[in-house]
Amino acid sequence: MVIRPHDLIEVSNLKYLSFYEDKEWVTASLRRAPFVVVRRAGLLANSHIPVGIRGTERNQRESALLDPEGVCQLVSPYAIAERQMWNCLSATRRQQPVLQVLDLLAEIMLDWRWGPVGSAGFEIVTQYPTVKETSDLDLVIDGSEVIDYAAAERLVHKLEHLGVRIDIQLETRDGAYVLREILERRASTVVLRTSSGPKLVRNPWQ
Incomplete structure (x- = not known):
């Protein structure tokens, strides 16, 4: 599976995501749309995929790591x-x-x-x-x-x-x-x- 920055990944289960800081809006956002975007920094660092989570507000952006086991769908x-x-x-x-x-x-x-x-x-x-x-x-x-x-x-x-x-x-x-x-x-x-x-x-x- 080739994964590049900007790819969107549907996450099969939130248990595969590791957050740097668990915020209330992050979980709410992922429940509405369980998708993350692949970040450029440290791509595939430690075999995990660096991803970003979007909130409803412009300032709501959170970094996380995704276990490849959690990839349900990938869209470039x-x-x-x-x-x-x-x-x-x-x-x-x-x-x-x-x-x-x-x-x-x-x-x-x-x-x-x-x-x-x-x-x-x-x-x-x-x-x-x-x-x-x-x-x-x-x-x-x-x-x-x-x-x-x-x-x-x-x-x-x-x-x-x-x-x-x-x-x-x-x-x-x-x-x-x-x-x-x-x-x-x-x-x-x-x-x-x-x-x-x-x-x-x-x-x-x-």
């Missing part, structure tokens, strides 16, 4: 896009701005391997309403191979006209970059987000 951001899983949401929920643009986004992103993460990805997979009117749309793009800078600039330009703020992380074999940073700083260093912390890198693919 790329699978969400490939299956266009947002079509399973109710018509009412799809009126939220970041969910409303997904069909058009899928057409624009035809030449890219991509997927929604953050609140949009979470709601699409869990069917639990987490997206708000003011939510940004967070995406990941597969950057395991060197990207075409001109094509990436055209993509960013098209996305700017969708009416919602879109933030894109480029996922490489070594970690993740913010796509805009790569495009703006191609002649200097950019920040690579790795499992051991951020690093300054001059060439994203070396």
Whole structure:
């Protein structure tokens, strides 16, 4: 089983989760939607999966470790896009701005391997309403191979006209970059987000 940052995992039983600090809202949230998101830090540390738990409020985020035995279902951001899983949401929920643009986004992103993460990805997979009117749309793009800078600039330009703020992380074999940073700083260093912390890198693919 290949597990990557941003993957959503349905937990079969809460007994498989180890919390750093047990808070009342954490258990309540997991009972409503027993899903966690894979964190980048220390991936598969001590054979356990580092995960994050979302609450109903923006400041409610909790780190935990998940025993692999507790993985009931795993959904990657790329699978969400490939299956266009947002079509399973109710018509009412799809009126939220970041969910409303997904069909058009899928057409624009035809030449890219991509997927929604953050609140949009979470709601699409869990069917639990987490997206708000003011939510940004967070995406990941597969950057395991060197990207075409001109094509990436055209993509960013098209996305700017969708009416919602879109933030894109480029996922490489070594970690993740913010796509805009790569495009703006191609002649200097950019920040690579790795499992051991951020690093300054001059060439994203070396």
